[in-house]
Amino acid sequence: MLTIKRLAEYVGVTVRAVRHYHQTGLLPEPERDASGYRRYPAQAVVDLIRIRTLTAAGVPLTRVHELMRADPAEFAAAIDEINQGLAKQIEELRQRQSGVAALQAGDRMFLPAEITDYLDRLRELGVSERGVRFERDGWIVLAASYPDQVPRWIAQKQEQLADPDFRQFYVTYDQAHDWDPADPRLHDLADVMAARLRQEAAQTVHEVLSADEKSLLGQHVRDFSPAWIRLDELVRQRTTS
Amino acid sequence: MLTIKRLAEYVGVTVRAVRHYHQTGLLPEPERDASGYRRYPAQAVVDLIRIRTLTAAGVPLTRVHELMRADPAEFAAAIDEINQGLAKQIEELRQRQSGVAALQAGDRMFLPAEITDYLDRLRELGVSERGVRFERDGWIVLAASYPDQVPRWIAQKQEQLADPDFRQFYVTYDQAHDWDPADPRLHDLADVMAARLRQEAAQTVHEVLSADEKSLLGQHVRDFSPAWIRLDELVRQRTTS
DNA sequence: TCGAAGGCTGACGCACCGTCAAGGTCAAGC
DNA sequence: GCTTGACCTTGACGGTGCGTCAGCCTTCGA
Numbered sequence: 001m002l003t004i005k006r007l008a009e010y011v012g013v014t015v016r017a018v019r020h021y022h023q024t025g026l027l028p029e030p031e032r033d034a035s036g037y038r039r040y041p042a043q044a045v046v047d048l049i050r051i052r053t054l055t056a057a058g059v060p061l062t063r064v065h066e067l068m069r070a071d072p073a074e075f076a077a078a079i080d081e082i083n084q085g086l087a088k089q090i091e092e093l094r095q096r097q098s099g100v101a102a103l104q105a106g107d108r109m110f111l112p113a114e115i116t117d118y119l120d121r122l123r124e125l126g127v128s129e130r131g132v133r134f135e136r137d138g139w140i141v142l143a144a145s146y147p148d149q150v151p152r153w154i155a156q157k158q159e160q161l162a163d164p165d166f167r168q169f170y171v172t173y174d175q176a177h178d179w180d181p182a183d184p185r186l187h188d189l190a191d192v193m194a195a196r197l198r199q200e201a202a203q204t205v206h207e208v209l210s211a212d213e214k215s216l217l218g219q220h221v222r223d224f225s226p227a228w229i230r231l232d233e234l235v236r237q238r239t240t241s
Numbered sequence: 242m243l244t245i246k247r248l249a250e251y252v253g254v255t256v257r258a259v260r261h262y263h264q265t266g267l268l269p270e271p272e273r274d275a276s277g278y279r280r281y282p283a284q285a286v287v288d289l290i291r292i293r294t295l296t297a298a299g300v301p302l303t304r305v306h307e308l309m310r311a312d313p314a315e316f317a318a319a320i321d322e323i324n325q326g327l328a329k330q331i332e333e334l335r336q337r338q339s340g341v342a343a344l345q346a347g348d349r350m351f352l353p354a355e356i357t358d359y360l361d362r363l364r365e366l367g368v369s370e371r372g373v374r375f376e377r378d379g380w381i382v383l384a385a386s387y388p389d390q391v392p393r394w395i396a397q398k399q400e401q402l403a404d405p406d407f408r409q410f411y412v413t414y415d416q417a418h419d420w421d422p423a424d425p426r427l428h429d430l431a432d433v434m435a436a437r438l439r440q441e442a443a444q445t446v447h448e449v450l451s452a453d454e455k456s457l458l459g460q461h462v463r464d465f466s467p468a469w470i471r472l473d474e475l476v477r478q479r480t481t482s
Numbered sequence: 483t484c485g486a487a488g489g490c491t492g493a494c495g496c497a498c499c500g501t502c503a504a505g506g507t508c509a510a511g512c
Numbered sequence: 513g514c515t516t517g518a519c520c521t522t523g524a525c526g527g528t529g530c531g532t533c534a535g536c537c538t539t540c541g542a
């Protein structure tokens with residue numbers, strides 16, 4: 001007969017695990033010898049291998065407990081189910097592999113494809129990395145708040161970018177970030193912006209955003225660029241008058 | 242800005258998990274609004290996706306914590322390592338799949354191939370299922386106790402089975418289990434057995450087994466068959482005289 | 483005969499949250 | 513103005529599957 005260590009080593013589990021299985025009633029306690037040591041018959045090896053095989057497959061001990069007493073038909077069905085579960089896990093692990101690999105690729109994989117496409121388009125147009133990041137952050141918040149609207153809004157934005165005037169305006173606005181707040185070009189830019197705002201107010205993102213949210217989206221703008229702050233004032237003068 | 246629930250749902254984790262990450266310092270606590278609610282900027286989404294991607298790959302939170310502040314080279318190396326780990330896990334899962342599938346095939350896959358081959362040979366020779374089970378249990382105990390000797394012993398056994406006289410003897414012994422203890426054939430069988438024992442004592446399994454272990458291996462024999470008990474007596478008379 | 487190795491029974495610890503409990507807050511509808 | 517229901521807060525306990533002492537006893541090999 002076998003000592004607990006021999007049993008455990010042969011099957012490939014720890015002694016602690018075997019005792020744990022006894023404690024929870026999963027593996028029956030064997031007879032003890034004169035000194036109180038556990039002495040295992042061959043059947044314990046078979047039982048323990050079943051347990052280890054199932055737990056290694058991720059089956060919780062309570063479920064293993066049920067399965068040990070299930071009739072063969074139930075058992076076979078359960079085995080089938082477990083194997084399907086394993087197949088699913090393998091699939092998940094594969095996806096996690098690509099997910100982890102994508103971590104090196106920066107933001108590309110984190111965001112919905114429409115958004116990353118849009119951001120790429122901006123980069124192509126010569127928008128600064130800073131500007132792209134502002135857009136990215138804005139769209140992340142929007143996507144989290146109104147996931148099903150974002151594709152439509154993005155489509156609208158892409159349409160706008162088809163207009164050369166708008167592209168010109170967008171790039172200039174991006175560059176204005178670093179201008180001197182006294183730069184006279186800000187007045188021209190403010191004219192264009194005010195006109196555009198009047199034109200588009202009804203049909204874009206603004207339709208669902210509360211004033212509060214709009215101000216929050218624009219907050220980092222005001223945090224960093226004196227020129228943009230000035231521009232904001234100039235536009236405000238033109239739209240409220 | 243985002244509430245905790247929007248953030249959690251967008252990234253695909255639970256609110257509880259996000260708070261847990263705050264508690265452990267893994268994700269920085271964001272600003273609170275007037276009522277004490279957490280308000281998340283876009284960066285939190287990016288951070289949280291990194292965390293989730295790594296933890297989903299099985300990286301412990303403490304390690305994620307380190308990685309969040311690692312420089313790109315370290316990070317890339319870690320990613321590589323993690324991906325290798327995932328590949329290994331996938332391999333393991335595959336093996337577990339076949340392991341689980343084998344549970345339906347009875348004992349075949351539990352035991353070393355030499356042993357199952359040997360047991361199959363016995364079945365071919367007409368040894369009863371009960372006899373095969375006795376052998377199986379004996380070999381399980383032996384394999385667990387002296388794993389590296391078993392192949393040699395099995396080889397010896399297989400050699401013995403090449404001898405037609407031995408095969409005849411073995412099958413007869415197996416059948417004797419159900420004989421009447423007064424059956425006269427037991428005397429003939431005891432003669433053959435005693436002769437064999439004298440011949441083989443030095444070269445087989447007996448060389449390493451303590452008397453204690455031998456008796457334990459034979460115990461179930463004496464538990465169930467009056468004929469075998471009688472046979473044991475008869476053999477003992479012949480070998481001790 | 484002695485020391486190393488192995489056995490026994492508790493009992494605490496751990497990672498990663500799930501799940502109350504016991505509230506406070508916000509948006510919408512009456 | 514008030515209610516209702518969804519959402520937020522902190523705090524604490526629970527659960528799985530053992531790992532890891534601690535403190536003591538038994539067995540084995542030299």
